[in-house]
Structures are given as structure tokens and as C-alpha cells.
Amino acid sequence: MHVLILGGTAEARRLAELLHTTPGLRPTSSLAGRVAGPRLPPGEVRVGGFGGAGGLAAWLREHRVDVLVDATHPFAGTISDNAARAAVTAGVPLLVLRRPGWAPVPGDRWHEAGSLAEAAALLPSLGRRVFLTTGRMGLAAFAGLEDLWFLVRSVDAPGPPHPPRTEVLLDRGPFTLDGERGLLRRHRVDVLVTKDSGGAATAPKLTAAREAGLPVVVVRRPAVPRGLPVVTDPGQAARWLAAHRDRGPFGDRG
Structure with missing residues (x-):
């Protein structure tokens, strides 16, 4: 067959x-x-x-x-x-x-969004230093947020358009909890954006954000x-x- x-x-x-x-x-x-x-x-x-x-x-x-x-x-x-x-x-x-998909647990500060555009609209009220883990496709939705700083993690380098204040981190999961904790501290991240991809490979970022008390914008699948x-x-x-x-x-x- x-x-x-x-x-x-x-x-x-x-x-x-x-x-x-x-x-x-x-x-x-x-x-x-x-x-x-x-x-x-x-x-x-x-x-x-x-x-x-x-x-x-x-x-x-x-x-x-x-x-x-x-x-x-x-x-x-x-x-x-x-x-x-x-x-x-x-x-x-x-x-x-x-x-x-992922589900929130006690201590999570999740804000659900129906699209990347909705996620971008939420960000100015939640933080100034954004850890963006939605992949390299779709960065145009965030390109107008000129006052925010973005750490963009993706497997391959993204092309334009993207936010003007962007640092790119090329990496591929699975990721560890200790690694995600350190990343949030080093880059002084105060808000995380992710798609509800589910699975264990990239879930540690959610735990790290919860431990740090950070808001998380979750784009519904x-x-x-x-x-x-x-x-x-x-x-x-x-x-x-x-x-x-x-x-x-x-x-x-x-």
C-alpha cells in the first residue's frame, strides 16, 4: 500500500x-x-x-x-x-x-490571538523586548512595531520585511529548559510570542516564561x-x- x-x-x-x-x-x-x-x-x-x-x-x-x-x-x-x-x-x-496543542497551567499569563496580526496588536501593551518564536515566515505582521526590540529565532535566516530592531538567532529544537531560562535572562526578554505548535521540542520556553512571570502571546492554530x-x-x-x-x-x- x-x-x-x-x-x-x-x-x-x-x-x-x-x-x-x-x-x-x-x-x-x-x-x-x-x-x-x-x-x-x-x-x-x-x-x-x-x-x-x-x-x-x-x-x-x-x-x-x-x-x-x-x-x-x-x-x-x-x-x-x-x-x-x-x-x-x-x-x-x-x-x-x-x-x-498546548494548554495553559496555573501561573501562565497567556494572551490568545487568532492571527499574527492580532498578536502584533497586543504587544505594545505587554512589553518592549519580544522573543518571537513564530518562525521566519510572517514577520511582516510585526514590521510596523518600530519601538519594540525583537529576538527572532528560526531555523533559517528570515528575509524582509521584518521589524527594524531585530536580532536573529538561528537554532533548531529541541530546546532545554535551562537553555531557555538563560536566553530570556541574557536578552532581557519581557514578552514571548509563539504559535500553538504543540509538542515537547519547543515547550520549555513556555515553562521558562511562566517561571519568569512573563506574558505569552499564543497564536491559535x-x-x-x-x-x-x-x-x-x-x-x-x-x-x-x-x-x-x-x-x-x-x-x-x-
Whole structure:
């Protein structure tokens, strides 16, 4: 059974590892190509976009994909929408793999925002030295905040537009709690901005901010397209796919 994994996340890599050693399942991982030097999963790998929902549907048919798995980042809304449309067009089952989001605990000073623009609007009332961990895409939403200082952490260097008072820190998780505590102290951060990406790799910043009593602006993640099966970890996804394999047959695209 040919499984196309729309990936780029730790969960997608782990799922590819599980499927690579499971009889009767052949994974192909697709990476968007936005990160230089990505960590490649085992099995077949393709890099680059498909050209929208129509291009993805054509690829599914041409390569006789039996099941599509959307294991992209929780904020990859466009890709997820295209996957849902392509799956319907190509007549291919779609499974969504999404890590659970974060939840506040006692002591947190969270301020929720529906978008990066809403997050930017909140900042002037919360602090002056901002630790921005929303990635290099979307910095334009903060570019007009000329009176604030930003520490921007991302895997690759961001391009313009971005806030005029910006220091870039190139780094890749997982991050440690001691490391995050030290970073907040060294840069005298007084407000943190993050997307609700979930997972353990970048969660220590939330603990460090809570310990320091800092406000945190949390951008809510977009909803999963309605009506789709959703699992929250690679093991669940592998079991779902194995059950789908056992129900067979696959490969009939008309």
C-alpha cells in the first residue's frame, strides 16, 4: 500500500520510520523545501510543492497513492486545505496526524490571538523586548512595531520585511529548559510570542516564561478540515494505516 506523507515535522519522520519497517506499507515523504538541510526520513522522499490541490491530485493518481497522510505543521493551513481537496478529487483516503496543542497551567499569563496580526496588536501593551518564536515566515505582521526590540529565532535566516530592531538567532529544537531560562535572562526578554505548535521540542520556553512571570502571546492554530479522521501520534497513525491495509485492496483509481 503506497502512503504519501505530507511531512516536515518530527511526527512525520517518525511515521515514515514506522512504515518503512512495516510489511505491506510503502511510504513516500513529501517535504515543502522551505528549510535548508532538512532531516530526511527513511524511504522515498520528494522535495517541493505540487502546484496546489490540482497538482497534488494528479500526483496521487500518477503515483498510485493508496492513502494520503497530512502530517504537516499545525499551522500549514494552505497545505492542509489542498490535501483535503486533492484527496476528494483523486478518491484517496486522507488521514490527519496532528500533535496535541498546548494548554495553559496555573501561573501562565497567556494572551490568545487568532492571527499574527492580532498578536502584533497586543504587544505594545505587554512589553518592549519580544522573543518571537513564530518562525521566519510572517514577520511582516510585526514590521510596523518600530519601538519594540525583537529576538527572532528560526531555523533559517528570515528575509524582509521584518521589524527594524531585530536580532536573529538561528537554532533548531529541541530546546532545554535551562537553555531557555538563560536566553530570556541574557536578552532581557519581557514578552514571548509563539504559535500553538504543540509538542515537547519547543515547550520549555513556555515553562521558562511562566517561571519568569512573563506574558505569552499564543497564536491559535487553524482548525483541521471538517469530517476527516484525526490521530495525535505516529503510533496511532501507523495502526490506522495497517488496519486500512488489511481491509484492501488498493490501487484502483479508475
